Each structure stands twice: as C-alpha cells, then as structure tokens.
Amino acid sequence: MANEVATEIKRLDINNSNINVKGGTEEEDIVNPWNVVSKSETGIDYDKLIKRFGSSKIDDDLLDRFEKVTGHPIHHLLRRGIFFSHRDMHKILTLYEQGKPFYLYTGRGPSSSSMHVGHLIPFIITKWLQDVFDVPLVIQLTDDEKFLWKDMKLDDANQLAFENAKDIIACGFDVEKTFIFSDFDFIGQCPAFYRNMIQIGKCVTFNQVKGIFGFGDSDVIGKISFPAVQAAPSFSSSFPFIFGKANLPCLIPCAIDQDPYFRMTRDVAPRLGYHKPALLHSSFFPALQGAQTKMSASDSNTSIFLTDTPKQIKNKVNKHAFSGGQATVEEHREKGGNCEVDISYQYLRFFLEDDEELKEIEKNYTNGDLLTGEIKKKLIEVLQPIITAHQERRAKVTDDIVHTFMTPRKMKYSY
Amino acid sequence: MANEVATEIKRLDINNSNINVKGGTEEEDIVNPWNVVSKSETGIDYDKLIKRFGSSKIDDDLLDRFEKVTGHPIHHLLRRGIFFSHRDMHKILTLYEQGKPFYLYTGRGPSSSSMHVGHLIPFIITKWLQDVFDVPLVIQLTDDEKFLWKDMKLDDANQLAFENAKDIIACGFDVEKTFIFSDFDFIGQCPAFYRNMIQIGKCVTFNQVKGIFGFGDSDVIGKISFPAVQAAPSFSSSFPFIFGKANLPCLIPCAIDQDPYFRMTRDVAPRLGYHKPALLHSSFFPALQGAQTKMSASDSNTSIFLTDTPKQIKNKVNKHAFSGGQATVEEHREKGGNCEVDISYQYLRFFLEDDEELKEIEKNYTNGDLLTGEIKKKLIEVLQPIITAHQERRAKVTDDIVHTFMTPRKMKYSY
Numbered sequence: 001m002a003n004e005v006a007t008e009i010k011r012l013d014i015n016n017s018n019i020n021v022k023g024g025t026e027e028e029d030i031v032n033p034w035n036v037v038s039k040s041e042t043g044i045d046y047d048k049l050i051k052r053f054g055s056s057k058i059d060d061d062l063l064d065r066f067e068k069v070t071g072h073p074i075h076h077l078l079r080r081g082i083f084f085s086h087r088d089m090h091k092i093l094t095l096y097e098q099g100k101p102f103y104l105y106t107g108r109g110p111s112s113s114s115m116h117v118g119h120l121i122p123f124i125i126t127k128w129l130q131d132v133f134d135v136p137l138v139i140q141l142t143d144d145e146k147f148l149w150k151d152m153k154l155d156d157a158n159q160l161a162f163e164n165a166k167d168i169i170a171c172g173f174d175v176e177k178t179f180i181f182s183d184f185d186f187i188g189q190c191p192a193f194y195r196n197m198i199q200i201g202k203c204v205t206f207n208q209v210k211g212i213f214g215f216g217d218s219d220v221i222g223k224i225s226f227p228a229v230q231a232a233p234s235f236s237s238s239f240p241f242i243f244g245k246a247n248l249p250c251l252i253p254c255a256i257d258q259d260p261y262f263r264m265t266r267d268v269a270p271r272l273g274y275h276k277p278a279l280l281h282s283s284f285f286p287a288l289q290g291a292q293t294k295m296s297a298s299d300s301n302t303s304i305f306l307t308d309t310p311k312q313i314k315n316k317v318n319k320h321a322f323s324g325g326q327a328t329v330e331e332h333r334e335k336g337g338n339c340e341v342d343i344s345y346q347y348l349r350f351f352l353e354d355d356e357e358l359k360e361i362e363k364n365y366t367n368g369d370l371l372t373g374e375i376k377k378k379l380i381e382v383l384q385p386i387i388t389a390h391q392e393r394r395a396k397v398t399d400d401i402v403h404t405f406m407t408p409r410k411m412k413y414s415y
Numbered sequence: 416m417a418n419e420v421a422t423e424i425k426r427l428d429i430n431n432s433n434i435n436v437k438g439g440t441e442e443e444d445i446v447n448p449w450n451v452v453s454k455s456e457t458g459i460d461y462d463k464l465i466k467r468f469g470s471s472k473i474d475d476d477l478l479d480r481f482e483k484v485t486g487h488p489i490h491h492l493l494r495r496g497i498f499f500s501h502r503d504m505h506k507i508l509t510l511y512e513q514g515k516p517f518y519l520y521t522g523r524g525p526s527s528s529s530m531h532v533g534h535l536i537p538f539i540i541t542k543w544l545q546d547v548f549d550v551p552l553v554i555q556l557t558d559d560e561k562f563l564w565k566d567m568k569l570d571d572a573n574q575l576a577f578e579n580a581k582d583i584i585a586c587g588f589d590v591e592k593t594f595i596f597s598d599f600d601f602i603g604q605c606p607a608f609y610r611n612m613i614q615i616g617k618c619v620t621f622n623q624v625k626g627i628f629g630f631g632d633s634d635v636i637g638k639i640s641f642p643a644v645q646a647a648p649s650f651s652s653s654f655p656f657i658f659g660k661a662n663l664p665c666l667i668p669c670a671i672d673q674d675p676y677f678r679m680t681r682d683v684a685p686r687l688g689y690h691k692p693a694l695l696h697s698s699f700f701p702a703l704q705g706a707q708t709k710m711s712a713s714d715s716n717t718s719i720f721l722t723d724t725p726k727q728i729k730n731k732v733n734k735h736a737f738s739g740g741q742a743t744v745e746e747h748r749e750k751g752g753n754c755e756v757d758i759s760y761q762y763l764r765f766f767l768e769d770d771e772e773l774k775e776i777e778k779n780y781t782n783g784d785l786l787t788g789e790i791k792k793k794l795i796e797v798l799q800p801i802i803t804a805h806q807e808r809r810a811k812v813t814d815d816i817v818h819t820f821m822t823p824r825k826m827k828y829s830y
Contacts, residue, residue: 201637
C-alpha cells in the first residue's frame with residue numbers, strides 16, 4: 001500500500017501478520033504494535049493521533065520546565081519534536097524536583113537482521129534520560145513475542161535478543177544502573193515478575209485486548225496474553241532485586257505504536273495499587289526510500305544498518321535516499337528542495353546534533369543553494385562516524401559483559 | 416440443579432463461574448474442569464463420556480496386563496472401576512515392560528477450606544503407581560488458576576498451595592522421587608517451564624480453548640492462557656533439573672473433568688516433538704448427601720474433611736450420609752437396601768480395601784440383613800483410623816519438609 005509509512009522504531013515489525021488489525025476508522029491512520037498505515041499522502045497525522053490516543057503534546061512549556069528542572073539543555077530529539085507526545089511527563093519532573101525516586105523502562109522486539117539506525121532512537125533518548133535523571137533503567141527484549149509472532153525457533157529468537165543486547169549496550173548504558181533482560185531467560189528467574197503477569201492477566205478481558213490490539217478468535221492464546229508480559233516491567237515490584245519492596249513510578253520512552261500496551265497498563269495499574277507509567281512517544285523513523293516506503297528486514301537497502309561499512313553507507317545514501325530536490329541542477333537552483341520529504345534532511349534531523357548547522361542546511365536546501373548531492377554528502381559524513389563509533393563500541397561488548405547486564409542484581413541504588 | 420453431581424476430585428471447584436460452559440448438548444452431561452452437570456437422574460453416564468471424549472474404558476484385559484507386567488495385585492480403585500477410563504495406558508505398560516523411563520504427573524487446585532477425603536483419591540492412586548513403577552513424580556499446585564478464578568489475594572492462593580502440599584506429602588510420597596511445586600513459586604524459578612508454556616501457547620488458538628473449555632470474550636486473558644500452564648508439566652523438558660535433556664512420556668492420574676486440558680495437550684505434543692501424555696481417569700467422589708448434591712467448601716457437612724475429629728466423622732456420617740435403605744427396619748429387612756445410591760456403601764468402595772468384606776457388605780445390605788445404622792457404623796470404623804492416621808502423618812510434615820519437596824532438585828534418577 002502506497003501510503004504505508006515506515007515503522008521501524010516499533011518493537012516488532014510484523015507486516016504480514018494475520019492479525020485482524022484494529023485501530024483507525026476509514027479515515028484514521030492505523031497505528032498499533034504490528035501495523036502502521038497512514039490514510040493520507042502526507043503520512044501519519046501525529047496531532048490527530050495525540051487526540052485519538054488521549055496523550056498530550058510535548059509543548060514548549062514542558063520543554064522549558066524540563067530544562068529548568070534538570071538543568072540540562074534539552075535533547076535534540078525532544079527539541080525537534082521527534083519525541084512529540086507524552087503522558088504524565090510533568091509528574092515525572094515533579095518527582096525529580098522533589099528528589100523522589102522513579103525508574104526508566106524501555107524495550108525492543110529483537111530483530112532477525114542487524115538493527116538499523118532507526119532502532120537506536122529510543123535508546124539514544126533513554127541513555128540521555130538516564131544520564132540526566134540518574135535513575136535505574138530496565139530494558140525488556142521480547143524474544144517470546146518474536147517467537148509467538150514469527151515462524152521461527154525459540155532458541156533463535158532468544159539468540160537474537162542476546163545479539164541485540166550488544167547493540168543496546170554499545171549505546172553506552174551504565175552497567176551499574178541498567179538491567180537488560182530477555183523474557184525467555186528472565187521470567188523463569190523471577191517469581192515476582194510472573195506474579196505481576198498473572199495479576200495483570202486477571203484485570204484484562206479478551207474483549208479489551210480485542211479492542212486495543214485487534215486480536216481475533218483465530219489468534220493463539222500465547223499472543224492474547226502477551227500484553228501482560230510487556231506491561232509487567234512498568235511495575236517496580238517486578239524487579240525486587242533492584243527495587244526491594246518500593247512501589248515506584250516509571251517513565252517509558254518508546255515509539256507511539258507501543259502506546260496501546262501502556263494505555264492498557266495505565267488502565268490496570270490503579271486496580272493493582274501501582275503507579276500509572278509515564279510515557280514519551282516518538283514519531284516513526286522513515287525508510288531511505290521515503291516515508292511512503294516500509295522498511296524491510298529482507299531488503300537491506302531500505303535503511304542504514306549498524307553493520308554497514310562506510311562505503312555501504314555512502315552507496316546507500318547516494319543510490320536510495322529519497323530526494324526532495326528537483327530533477328535538474330538548474331531547476332533545483334531555481335525552485336529549491338523540499339526538506340519535508342527529503343530523506344537526507346530528515347535523517348539529519350535525527351542525527352545531526354548542531355542546531356545552527358541543521359538550520360543552515362534547511363535554509364540552503366530550501367532555497368536551492370544546497371544541491372541533492374551535497375545534502376547527501378553531509379548525511380554520509382554525519383552517519384559514517386556515528387556507525388563506525390558504534391561498531392567500535394559494540395566490538396568491545398563481550399559475551400561476559402552482556403551476561404553482566406542481563407544478570408538480575410542489585411543496582412547502584414538501594415530501595 | 417437437582418441432577419448436579421459432586422465434582423470434588425477436580426482441580427478447581429468453581430461452581431458459580433461466569434464461564435460460558437461448553438461441552439454437552441441438551442442431552443449430554445456437562446463435564447469440564449469448572450462444571451459437572453448430569454442430564455440424567457442416575458448421574459453421569461461414564462460410558463457415554465468415554466465415547467464423547469474418545470478415551471478408552473479400563474477393561475479386564477488392561478487390568479490383567481497391569482498385574483502381569485508389574486507383578487503387583489491391582490489397586491482397588493482400579494479394580495473397582497473408580498478409575499474407569501484411560502488414554503495410552505498400554506503404552507505405559509509396554510515402556511515399563513521394556514525398562515524404559517517415564518514419569519508421573521498429577522496436580523491440584525488448592526482449596527480454601529481443608530481438603531476432604533475425596534481429594535485424596537488421585538493422590539492415593541498416584542502414590543501406589545509411584546511405588547509400583549518406581550518413577551519420578553511431579554505434582555502441580557495451580558495457585559495461579561485459583562487466584563485467576565476466585566475473588567482472592569495472590570498471597571492467599573499461594574499460602575493455600577503450601578498448606579495443601581502438607582496434606583499431599585502426608586499421603587506418603589517419597590521425597591527422593593517427588594517434586595511438588597506451586598505455579599507462583601516455581602514458574603519464576605524455571606526458564607524451561609516458561610519456554611514450554613509459550614511453545615504451547617503458540618499452538619492453541621482462542622477458538623480452540625473456546626471449544627474445549629467454553630471460554631468467552633468476557634473472560635480475562637490470564638484465564639485464556641492458563642491451559643498452557645497446566646499442560647506444561649506433561650513435557651519432561653519443563654523439569655530439566657530432574658530429567659536433564661531426556662524427552663520422556665508421562666502418565667497423568669486425574670479426575671475425568673481434567674481431561675479437556677490433556678486432550679489439548681495431546682493435540683499439541685507431536686507438533687512440539689514431545690510425547691502425548693497417557694491418562695488414567697477417575698469418576699467423581701460423591702457428597703455425603705448423595706451424588707445429586709454438590710459438595711460445597713462453605714458447607715462442612717457435605718463431606719468428611721481431613722481435619723475432622725473421630726466424633727465429627729461419626730456425627731456427619733450418621734446425620735448426613737444419604738441412605739439407600741428403607742424407611743423402617745421391617746421394610747428394610749423385607750426389601751433390602753440400594754447400594755448404588757447408598758453413600759456409606761459408595762464411600763466404602765473408595766476406602767475399604769478388603770474385597771471379600773466389601774462383597775459381604777454389599778450382599779447383606781442388598782438383602783436387608785445389614786441395616787442402615789450398621790453400614791454407617793462400618794463406614795465410620797473405616798474412615799476414623801484413615802483420617803486419624805492422616806492427621807498424625809500431616810502433623811509431622813514441617814515447613815522444612817514442604818520446602819524440601821518444593822525445591823527444584825535432582826531426583827533419585829539420573830537422565
């Protein structure tokens with residue numbers, strides 16, 4: 001479908017799922033953990049999504065308060081509206097102001113191929129939030145979800161989680177504040193986690209998950225109860241080895257397509273005596289071919305992967321990055337390029353941290369001073385060192401280091 | 416409803432569940448884990464049930480072979496047709512003949528009140544089977560099921576499992592061959608168990624559990640996926656600390672109302688490369704007031720509890736045991752009593768081991784020589800020492816002993 005947008009920040013990219021996808025009327029965009037389909041040519045209407053999901057827009061007031069309360073300049077992913085929506089972020093800032101504890105939770109559905117740059121986004125913001133707030137972080141790798149939704153072996157899903165953990169660790173998380181776990185490994189090590197799964201599973205009916213996730217009668221029972229598995233880390237009592245008996249609020253940075261899980265979680269939380277998790281929602285990371293193309297694990301040309309060489313990056317950007325420029329240099333100089341659809345510019349919004357430089361590029365590309373080849377060159381220059389540095393850090397992540405991150409243990413904090 | 420029969424051998428006695436109970440057409444008896452309703456005045460038609468469930472009748476050929484192969488006289492619960500149906504029992508005997516390994520699995524939904532004598536039946540036969548076959552045994556206490564179906568606290572369900580374990584251990588199980596576990600305690604200690612739950616959960620659709628268990632759209636997702644939890648112990652790989660990597664068949668003695676779980680399990684097993692579990696099915700244990708009355712945890716007069724004093728036993732039997740005798744002594748001497756509905760006689764079938772004596776009682780009660788007061792006296796004399804002995808053994812079951820039985824550990828066997 002032509003209007004499909006890329007959804008690669010989501011946990012699980014199941015495109016050919018037989019799920020009876022719910023969410024969105026005829027005119028509404030479909031946004032859920034397994035499918036993101038825009039009904040308009042301009043892509044997902046994020047403002048409408050905020051209204052429909054009942055979340056709040058991240059506005060200047062929130063960003064100003066963020067800077068004031070934390071004393072840190074706001075991260076460019078927030079500043080530029082890539083994280084655009086939230087739930088209860090003011091409450092988290094108030095807790096921080098008052099010196100009260102909370103924690104971070106994010107996650108990932110392990111991918112079969114290498115992770116791509118878009119997959120880094122939630123981890124980049126999470127790492128920054130961990131640094132700014134100095135709080136514990138739990139990262140869930142849903143290898144059970146992967147296994148349930150895909151035609152694959154359990155051990156293979158579990159192995160993918162382990163490999164993905166290396167890329168996540170390479171983002172620079174502090175081992176003293178970060179617990180990474182795969183469901184297949186961890187749930188069998190933590191009775192408290194299973195207890196929360198069942199407590200959540202007692203609060204949510206099939207009718208509800210049907211409405212929220214679009215499950216149908218022909219879906220397997222493993223899928224139907226999975227939302228309880230993704231909800232459980234939102235409650236600090238799932239991790240007694242970190243939080244003891246403390247009942248702490250948590251903040252979840254994630255792509256907006258994961259919101260259905262946490263709407264459900266927020267509904268359940270008060271009935272169990274827990275806090276509703278707060279959320280920061282990101283928009284979607286586009287494919288090289290443009291927001292209308294779906295990124296595909298089977299087509300390595302749809303994105304820049306964390307394993308790509310500098311040469312591959314150069315070739316991919318030059319060959320495949322959708323251009324918002326004009327057909328000829330003359331026409332481009334005259335009419336200028338369209339940053340809104342130009343993938344090089346869009347990727348720079350994600351990865352070029354210097355606001356002044358980005359503004360210059362936008363101005364010059366829009367007025368035609370900067371040519372398509374030149375903006376592509378800039379993107380290549382920005383991406384190559386990021387990916388190379390990532391690869392260097394990842395090469396140092398030994399199996400032992402992964403095991404340390406994935407071992408249930410006390411953190412730097414005591415509760 | 417007048418025709419309801421007692422179903423207290425079942426795992427979970429939820430009578431007022433809002434489950435849309437399935438199984439049984441207008442004329443068919445309803446037999447599933449949460450409801451047993453006879454459509455005929457003579458109670459459950461077990462022969463019809465065998466046909467409908469597709470199991471096999473335990474016939475003389477099987478019993479003869481049982482004795483021949485094991486060299487043990489057959490247990491009276493089998494000899495008297497109280498265990499009346501099976502699946503693949505011949506296969507288990509063949510394995511035993513060939514000296515090939517298998518194991519036993521049974522379980523119980525922990526009950527809020529004390530256990531009653533009927534609850535002992537599956538454990539009595541299981542203990543005997545363990546002695547005869549000399550094989551490992553796993554006993555599942557489904558405190559998660561109890562919590563999901565009942566309006567109660569999680570810790571209370573978990574505590575009930577612990578208390579019930581004491582009664583089970585008092586049945587005389589060999590600690591070197593027996594692992595008892597509660598789901599809430601154990602699933603968080605055994606990644607292999609969770610893996611099997613998810614593997615099973617990937618093979619069974621909502622449509623299927625709807626058909627098998629009668630789940631509906633308003634049931635909670637915890638219930639919907641619970642069948643995978645009860646199925647998992649059927650596969651030896653769920654207990655790597657006992658069975659290593661061996662893929663062993665298992666034999667499950669249980670009341671016939673639990674068969675739906677294991678029909679499902681048998682359907683799934685070959686797709687996962689596991690053996691289909693074999694089964695021995697018992698009929699139901701009747702209430703003191705007769706097979707038409709439902710045993711009730713809230714009415715202590717509907718059964719003999721394992722905590723009853725000799726005096727309580729005497730009073731309950733004398734006051735409440737439904738009599739198949741006649742209205743007056745004269746009439747009784749003339750017409751004789753009806754053993755088929757006489758609860759004292761029926762209970763003696765379960766607990767009086769001496770065949771000759773039972774036959775005498777049947778003859779004399781039927782021809783009127785034995786009066787109602789006399790058959791009740793006999794039952795009291797049989798039950799009192801059984802219950803007293805049970806209480807003495809249970810008093811010796813310390814918390815430490817329970818913890819030992821419930822600790823995942825190597826058994827006497829190595830695989």
